[in-house]
Amino acid sequence: MEKYTFDNQQLDGSLTLNYLDLQGSDNGSWLGGLLSGADSCFSAYVDARGAADGCDYEMPMIVSGCLVSQGIQGFQLGLIMKSQTGDNCDQLISVGQMRVIVEHDGIAEKASGIGGGRGPGGGPGPGGNGSRL
Secondary structure, eight states: EEEEEEEOOTSSEEEEEEEEEEEEEEEEEEEEEEEEETTTTTEEEEEEEEEEETTEEEEEEEEEEEEEEEEEEEEEEEEEEEEEEESSSGGGTTTTTTEEEOOOOOOEEEOOOOOBBBBGGSSOOOOOOOOOO
């Protein structure tokens, strides 16, 4: 299971995306994202940099869906591996490979455990409480 948290949303649309793999050692905190959307639906672009079992990587990604009381409906995540350095990189997808991940039941449920999430002016980020997934 993975958890994502959108934090530090600014008025210019920039944000931070935190990621934690609860079944492995992959984690990252990615700055420089952009957020766009209307009403409760959004797309967030993040130029992700993370580490997994000694392998540092760069992996641009797009996360999209619509915020609902249970979490994010229609959750989709698209990514492409841009670069890798270090040990155990053969455990990740190869440079140039892409993935599209869709939530099997259509709802990425809210969870707690990473990030705190504050939006513009110090108020809650998208989703009310740090948009924890």
